[in-house]
Structures are given as structure tokens and as C-alpha cells.
Amino acid sequence: MSRIIKIFDTTLRDGEQSPGASMTTPEKARIARQLDKLGVDIIEAGFAISSQGDFDAIREIADLAQNSAVCSLARAAEKDIRRAAEALQSARKPRIHTFIATSPIHMEYKLKMKPEEVVKRAGEAIRLARSFVDDVEFSCEDATRSEMPFLKEILAAAIEAGAKTLNIPDTVGYAIPKDFEKFIAEICSFVADRAIVSVHCHNDLGLATANSLAAILGGAGQVECTINGLGERAGNASLEEIAMTLRVRRDLFGGADTGINSKEIYAASRLLAETCGIEPQPNKAIVGKNAFSHESGIHQDGVLKHRQTYEIMSAEDIGLDRNRLTLGKLSGSHAFKEKLKELGFEELGEEEFKKAFAQFKELADRKKTIYDEDVRSLITSESANVPAEFTLESLQLSDCSGGFPIGAVTIRRANGEVKTDAAIGGGTMDAIFKAVDRVSGYSGQLMDYKVDAVSEGKDALARVTVKVIFDDSKPAVMGHGLDIDTMKASAEAYVKSLNSYLAMKDRLKTKDRGGL
Numbered sequence: 280m281s282r283i284i285k286i287f288d289t290t291l292r293d294g295e296q297s298p299g300a301s302m303t304t305p306e307k308a309r310i311a312r313q314l315d316k317l318g319v320d321i322i323e324a325g326f327a328i329s330s331q332g333d334f335d336a337i338r339e340i341a342d343l344a345q346n347s348a349v350c351s352l353a354r355a356a357e358k359d360i361r362r363a364a365e366a367l368q369s370a371r372k373p374r375i376h377t378f379i380a381t382s383p384i385h386m387e388y389k390l391k392m393k394p395e396e397v398v399k400r401a402g403e404a405i406r407l408a409r410s411f412v413d414d415v416e417f418s419c420e421d422a423t424r425s426e427m428p429f430l431k432e433i434l435a436a437a438i439e440a441g442a443k444t445l446n447i448p449d450t451v452g453y454a455i456p457k458d459f460e461k462f463i464a465e466i467c468s469f470v471a472d473r474a475i476v477s478v479h480c481h482n483d484l485g486l487a488t489a490n491s492l493a494a495i496l497g498g499a500g501q502v503e504c505t506i507n508g509l510g511e512r513a514g515n516a517s518l519e520e521i522a523m524t525l526r527v528r529r530d531l532f533g534g535a536d537t538g539i540n541s542k543e544i545y546a547a548s549r550l551l552a553e554t555c556g557i558e559p560q561p562n563k564a565i566v567g568k569n570a571f572s573h574e575s576g577i578h579q580d581g582v583l584k585h586r587q588t589y590e591i592m593s594a595e596d597i598g599l600d601r602n603r604l605t606l607g608k609l610s611g612s613h614a615f616k617e618k619l620k621e622l623g624f625e626e627l628g629e630e631e632f633k634k635a636f637a638q639f640k641e642l643a644d645r646k647k648t649i650y651d652e653d654v655r656s657l658i659t660s661e662s663a664n665v666p667a668e669f670t671l672e673s674l675q676l677s678d679c680s681g682g683f684p685i686g687a688v689t690i691r692r693a694n695g696e697v698k699t700d701a702a703i704g705g706g707t708m709d710a711i712f713k714a715v716d717r718v719s720g721y722s723g724q725l726m727d728y729k730v731d732a733v734s735e736g737k738d739a740l741a742r743v744t745v746k747v748i749f750d751d752s753k754p755a756v757m758g759h760g761l762d763i764d765t766m767k768a769s770a771e772a773y774v775k776s777l778n779s780y781l782a783m784k785d786r787l788k789t790k791d792r793g794g795l
């Protein structure tokens with residue numbers, strides 16, 4: 280009989296804490312739909328008290344999730360728990376996840392609290408959370424640098440107060456698999472069947488997946504992870520690595536498995552990367568661009584003769600269909616709709632579909648073959664319904680043969696006003712962005728700029744991602760632009776980042792979360 284390990288996905292909470300990964304509510308909702316389809320047991324949709332944006336996203340995800348439980352993070356504080364409960368009101372399966380730090384260094388310097396006060400605070404928070412929902416998870420932040428006797432004391436108090444899942448985070452990525460397995464085994468034997476023991480591993484030493492798997496061997500019944508390993512600093516344990524290791528090495532994990540539908544992994548990975556503009560490294564296990572490509576002649580020869588000579592799993596297992604059907608100029612709206620469905624974009628309303636189809640047709644006129652990646656990019660670059668205050672109407676560039684580059688843009692405002700202006704820049708991109716600043720009246724600082732070819736061929740679409748700060752007290756916002764012409768895509772990306780900033784400015788988290 281197989282032992283089912285619960286997958287707690289924190290892409291939309293811890294993953295979003297990754298620098299530059301902030302997402303809008305519609306973007307988070309789209310990812311949550313895919314997580315639900317992927318079969319994660321719990322979606323941690325955000326940290327309700329941290330911003331209005333997080334609160335709204337949790338609320339929307341609570342409404343849409345069909346199978347997964349939906350969770351909000353909350354510090355062990357009354358106002359946090361009340362806000363989490365409010366955001367989760369419509370969830371079919373709501374969970375409140377409350378936490379407090381338990382390591383000596385965190386208690387003394389961050390919390391400035393005595394251990395007994397920490398235990399009392401945890402108990403009160405859990406009891407309050409239980410007055411709203413049945414399913415309460417408690418985390419001992421920085422557990423791997425906490426003292427075992429104290430951990431046992433606080434976990435016993437948490438069980439007594441009604442927590443059903445006890446999470447042991449390796450907050451700073453400090454654990455080593457062999458020790459961590461023993462550490463978790465000791466906690467599991469202490470907790471016994473009074474609660475589910477969970478782990479939450481960070482990747483500072485590159486060991487997050489290895490530690491999560493070691494914890495499963497030690498008896499953990501839940502692992503917390505993210506798509507593509509996205510997360511604070513070096514990231515969190517990667518969902519796809521854990522799920523596929525359990526599947527491929529079933530022999531070593533006593534039959535432990537997850538409820539993940541592995542054929543949805545690739546779609547989830549691409550959707551996240553396209554949405555937040557953070558690509559997994561090319562050699563990233565399972566979802567990296569090179570994960571299933573064989574370059575060396577000896578390997579190619581072996582794979583052609585018998586695939587398992589060099590492959591321990593197949594691309595199809597994660598939903599990467601190498602014989603995918605592509606679209607072209609003659610494809611009609613029915614084929615396009617089918618493709619959107621296959622790629623997980625069935626939620627598009629009629630207007631959005633019409634717009635996407637028109638964009639597809641326009642692209643098909645300029646590009647011979649439209650790949651899945653192109654379609655994904657077309658949909659995600661539309662910033663998932665961010666209201667467009669500014670629309671780029673045209674872009675003209677000249678560099679006066681060796682002189683200063685000049686960019687001229689024409690931009691339409693939502694109220695119909697059309698304005699044209701030009702600027703000189705240190706380089707072409709600088710000139711374009713300055714021209715947009717002049718027309719819009721906003722001034723952005725460019726923090727990051729990236730261009731990727733979306734698919735193959737000389738006529739590949741350029742996907743430009745910019746990260747811009749429009750207000751020093753707020754985090755950077757992202758913008759994506761998509762066009763065969765890289766300069767046009769750059770201008771689009773910058774204008775879209777401005778639209779995102781304007782749509783979210785009152786909801787963006789302030790940089791300091793502070794407090795407990």
C-alpha cells in the first residue's frame with residue numbers, strides 16, 4: 280500500500296517573496312488554477328495581512344480552488360489570524376498557517392521574547408485560528424537551529440491547542456540530509472499520530488530537495504515546496520524534483536508517493552516562468568530547458584537505440600510533448616481554442632479569447648510556425664487583465680548615424696488622449712524608456728532587463744522582461760513585452776510595467792513586513 284505524502288505548495292507565498300516575483304491577483308489566480316489541476320493538496324495563496332493585494336488574491340483563490348485546500352499565512356498575532364480567516368471565508372477547504380520563531384537567536388534578537396512567552400503566544404494563536412477553521416498548521420520558524428527539548432515543548436502545546444499539522448522549517452537552509460532525517464524521525468516519534476509532521480526546506484546550500492526527501496524517510500507526511508524551486512534567497516524545495524524522485528525511486532521510499540499529476544508539471548513550470556519572468560536555470564532538474572536534451576553523440580546514439588540507456592524518466596511523464604501539434608496561418612479559432620484548453624488557459628472570457636485570437640492571427644502572418652511556447656507567451660504577456668492606463672501606439676528609432684540614439688513614442692491614455700514625444704538616450708533602450716517617461720509623466724528606474732527567444736527560428740518572438748521601480752518606497756514591478764522586433768517588445772514591456780504599477784500601487788506591499 281502506498282503512503283501518500285501531502286504536497287503543500289507555497290509558490291504564491293514563499294515563492295512570491297523571491298525578488299522580482301511579485302504577481303497580480305489575476306496572475307496568481309491563473310497559477311492557482313494550474314496548481315489545482317496539478318493536484319497539490321494545499322495552496323498557500325499568500326499572507327493575508329501583508330497587503331491588500333495578498334488579501335484579494337487569497338480571496339479569489341479560495342473561491343476558485345476545486346480540490347486543493349487554500350491556506351493563508353499568519354504570524355502568531357490576533358490581527359493576522361483574523362485577517363487570514365476573513366480572506367479564506369469562501370474556501371471549500373480553508374487552512375490557517377500560523378508561525379512563530381523558536382530558535383534562541385530569533386527569540387532573543389528578533390522577537391525579544393522569552394521562550395515561555397513564545398509558547399503562550401503560539402497556543403493563543405492556534406486556539407484563535409481553530410475558532411475559525413478546523414485545519415490549522417503551526418510552524419516553528421528556524422526549527423533546525425532550535426533546541427530539541429524546546430521544540431518538543433512548543434509542539435506539545437500546539438497539539439493541545441488544536442494544530443493538525445506541525446511544520447518544521449529549515450528557514451535558513453542549514454540542514455544536512457543525514458542529520459535532518461534523524462531530527463525529523465525524533466519529532467515524528469514524539470508527535471506520533473497526534474498530528475501530521477511537515478517540513479519546509481530552503482535551498483541556501485542547494486540541499487532543499489535532498490532534505491525534504493530525507494524528512495520523508497524520517498516519517499514526514501507533508502512537504503512544502505514551490506514550482507521551479509522559486510522562493511526567498513536561493514529558493515525553496517522544488518515540487519517537481521520531490522514528486523518525480525518519489526515516482527522514479529519508489530523502491531527507496533517504501534512506496535511513498537504524492538497525488539501530483541506529473542503530466543501537468545511542465546505546464547505549471549512554464550506558466551510560472553512566463554508570469555513572473557524568472558526562468559529556471561537551463562540545467563535545472565526536471566523542468567530546465569536541457570533536462571531532456573542529449574547533446575553528446577554517444578548519448579544520442581544510446582537513446583536512439585534504447586531510450587532508457589540515458590533516460591530515467593521521459594519528457595512525456597512531465598507533460599512535455601515533443602511531438603506537439605503546432606499552429607500556423609491557416610489554423611482557425613476552433614484549433615486555437617483547443618490549444619488554449621490543452622495549455623491550461625480555458626478560463627479566458629469571450630472578450631479575452633477574441634483579443635488573443637486576433638493577436639495569434641497577426642503573429643501567424645509574420646511567423647511561419649506558432650509553437651506552444653508562443654501561445655503561452657501571448658496569453659501571459661497580456662498581464663492577466665491589468666487595466667491599461669497607457670497603450671503604446673507606435674515607436675520610431677533613429678541613431679543619426681553615430682550620433683545620439685533617439686526614441687520617439689506615441690502613447691494613448693485610457694481617456695483617449697494621444698501624445699507623442701521623443702528623447703535622447705545613452706543607448707537605444709535608454710532613449711525608448713526616457714521617451715515613455717516624458718509622455719507618461721512617470722519616471723522609472725530600470726532594475727533588470729532580460730530578453731529571451733520564446734521558441735525556435737530566426738523569426739522567433741522576443742520576450743522582453745523588465746523590472747522597474749516607479750516609487751522608492753514600493754517594490755519593483757515587472758512588465759513583459761512580446762514581439763518579433765526586440766525594440767518594440769522592450770517599449771511594450773516598459774509601458775506594461777507602468778500599467779502594473781498604476782493598477783497595484785495602493786496594494787503593493789511596503790518593503791518592510793516588520794513585526795513578529
Ligand code: KIV
Nearest residue numbers: 378418420421448450
Ligand atoms: O521559511 C520559513 O520559515 C517560512 C515559515 C513562515 C514557514 O517560510
Ligand code: ZN
Nearest residue numbers: 293450479481
Ligand atoms: Zn520559507
